[in-house]
Amino acid sequence: MGIDYGMLPDHSILCIDMKSFYASCAAVMLGLDPLECHLAVVGNLQQPGSVVLAASPRLKKDYGIQTGSRLFEIPDDKRIQLVEAQMTLFLRISTEIARLLNRYVPKEAIHVYSVDESFLKLDGTEQLWGEPRTVAEKIRDEMFREFQLTCSIGIGPNMLLSKLCLDLEAKKTGITKWTYEDVPKKLWPVSPLQKMWGIGRRMERTLNGMGIFSVGQLAAYDRAMLEKKFGIMGNQLYYHAWGVDLSELGAPIMGGQISFGKSQILLRDYKKKDEITAVILEMCEEVARRARESKKAGRTVSLGIGYSEKEFGGGFSRSKTIEEPTNVTMDVYRVCLELFEAHYTGKTVRQISITLSNIVDDGTFQLSLFKPNQVRERELGYVIDRIRRRHGAASLLRAVSYTEAGTARKRAGLVGGHKA
Known part of the structure; x- marks a missing residue:
């Protein structure tokens, strides 16, 4: 069958992506050209295994260093600048960029998709600013003039096509527009x-x-x-x-992909089972909190374990669907523990990921005679969340977070998982 595109909405939506955002911001702060310098933004310069969060275009091209590479993989070359992540600075610049976009459209027509990517709906602004491509060019020029940052912009009739246009073509050309007619030949x-x-x-x-x-x-x-x-x-x-x-x-x-998850690359190799399960418990707490924030609960719990490079990598990812949806930390933890015990082979662990999916609205659960504290446990989670919002993430922690294995105390002082 075919699609009658004439019956579909035909908006003017821009998808704007800042090119190598973290690396470009760091380069500008050092007075360097973001497109010509060799620069890497690293999570922690004191840890050789720390992850490269961003690499400048020239560093990627000349040295093959990509986002996700490790600090020890970067050559000892005086041309290469190493910068530690300053997440507060990056967020502040992102906020200023959002203010720039607000000059062209009202706030409700802006969707900040991530720190370095946003959607703009231009419907009704043609009389003020001109055609979508003209607006895209103005935004790109102003971005460079005010922040010395470059961006790529995809234009499409809906969010999906503007995003695909960006990822598949505009990141190479700068600014590109796709229409429904482009789907057969470009998508x-x-x-x-x-x-x-x-x-x-x-x-x-x-x-x-x-x-x-x-x-x-x-x-x-x-x-x-x-x-x-x-x-x-x-x-x-x-x-x-x-x-x-x-x-x-x-x-x-x-x-259909709504879920709540957390992934963590551990700061060291974890070998002892009690230490690994301690981190799993901390992460279950965070996943459950995110679900409660959205007033949601989930039926499917997924656990991913990544082994250390010393063990030649590998790992496993397994899921289990439970009968009643939950956002209670210990419910999620019990399922993760069951998956861990069933599939863990005893190797050294370096990465853990946990996801709660198959989402429903919280409250759509059935009371069980075998769980007399079911309602109390759910309410307790919301009380803990309120305390942490008011007094800080580290104001109320589980005992495992005070052990040598715990990571929550250290991460409570980070922004986006990195130094502020």
Whole structure:
């Protein structure tokens, strides 16, 4: 079947991405040219295994250092500048950039997707600023003139196509516009499927197993079969392959992927089981808190364990769906502990990730005769959250956070997981 694009909303939406944002900000603060210098922003300069959070374009090109590389992988070269992350500074610059965007559209027409990426809805501004490409050029010029920062801008009729336009073309050209008519020639040839925003490695493997290797093949696949395999996500995958997105500005583009998670690269190798489970408990606390903040609960708990490079890497990722949705820390922890005991092989652990998915509104749960404290446990979580909001994240911690294995006390003083 085909899609009648004439029946769909045709907005003017910009997706703006700051080029190598962290590295560019650090370069400008040092008086360097962000596009010509060799600079890396590192989480902690005192730890050789610390992660590279951002690398300047020239560092990527000339030395092969990418985001996610390790400090010890960076060559000892006097041309290379190493800068420790200053998250407070980066957030302040991001806020100033949002103020610049507010000159063109009201705040409700701006969706800050991340520190370095935003969506703008330009509908109704043509009489003031001109066509979308003209506005994009003005924003890009002002960004460079005021902050010495460069950006790429994708323009599309909805959030999804503006994002895909950015990722697949505008990051190479600077500014690009896609329309619905561009979908067959620009989106459908995309392969491998991971290049399509919203499709991860696991989803790609599943789709490949169904004989789907390009976005065009996904668009031509039977929608009913996709829905049978993936549920509501199958419906979204089908329509997104056609460039269709009916979400409002600010809504998650992949609505069926709502989840709450936390991933942590540990500051050292963890070998003892009691130390590993201590960190798992701390992380379950954070995942449950994020769910409670949104008044949500989840049925599916996922635990990912990554082994140290000394163990030649590897690890496992497993999930379990429980009968009743929860946002109680100890409920999530018990499931994670069960998954850990079933699949842990005794190797040294360096990375842990926990996700709560299959989300529903909190309160849509059934009281159980076998859990007399069910309501009290849920309410206790909200009370703890209120105390921490008022007095700070470290004002109320579990005992494991005061052990040598705990990481919550140290991370409480960080911004975005890094030094402020």
